[in-house]
Amino acid sequence: MGDSGIVIIGIDPGTRVTGFGIVRELSGQVSLVDAGTIRTDSKKPMCARLGQIYARIAGLLASHSPDEAAIENIFVASNSASALKLGQARGAAMAACAVSGIIVSGYEPTKVKLNLVGNGRADKSQVAFMVERILGVKNTKWALDTTDALAIAICHLNERRFARMAGK
């Protein structure tokens, strides 16, 4: 870890809306670098939308040079057609990370909630509240896809710290 700390990008992939959140940890303090959503044009063919996701993620990686990435593991209990769509969005985002040489860790939604809120069944507004509190920001009016992505990034920072403390 250099003077600039460690920078993590969290990604909550979706074909319609992909949330992203970039955070920095420096001297034990977590701060916001950038956050938002990638909204694809639903009138465009799927291929073009996946290209938008890839290009925007690649652009964020080039701008902010995160050290590692964390992504939501997709909940697979829905039907296979929606799993396929989500998989495509996830594949485009993960390929962008891999091409930039960034390792991606995956987290189940329940793991992220447990990590941030202390309850694996917390609702999205509770997660959003904790994200704002940890980052020391208020009334951001972030979309839930954005707070989810930031939560994944913060969860990954916490897991890294636990792993280091455990000597893993």
Next chain:
Amino acid sequence: MGDSGIVIIGIDPGTRVTGFGIVRELSGQVSLVDAGTIRTDSKKPMCARLGQIYARIAGLLASHSPDEAAIENIFVASNSASALKLGQARGAAMAACAVSGIIVSGYEPTKVKLNLVGNGRADKSQVAFMVERILGVKNTKWALDTTDALAIAICHLNERRFARMAGK
């Protein structure tokens, strides 16, 4: 269409093996440009494997400059976990095409079989036989993922021709 005819890349995506087949149509004659498989390292994390698929497809697009791409629409009747995995491979391949500005058309496996063999329930060896016959090659010992990808590319050429004949 210039003097070099029209070049199509067909892709049969999979996280373990992705087949690709590149064909050229010139003066009504279809010929082989390149074909093979992208085999990912199953010991590597999924992210790295998706990066391999993306990078190899991007390399093929740069080398052969296909005009259009065709991909197998994934059969979604299996479980959602495998649909998710296949979706990821498909997303990585489609993102590579989109970033290179190449339009991707999707075809159902039954459509490809009907188009080449005249029977939507033809088996893979019948498809392989027709692919070799159309391309005028013999005893290629291609993997079935390769012949499937070539079949998708040839199907797309046929569909384009039908569409032009119908004045679409």
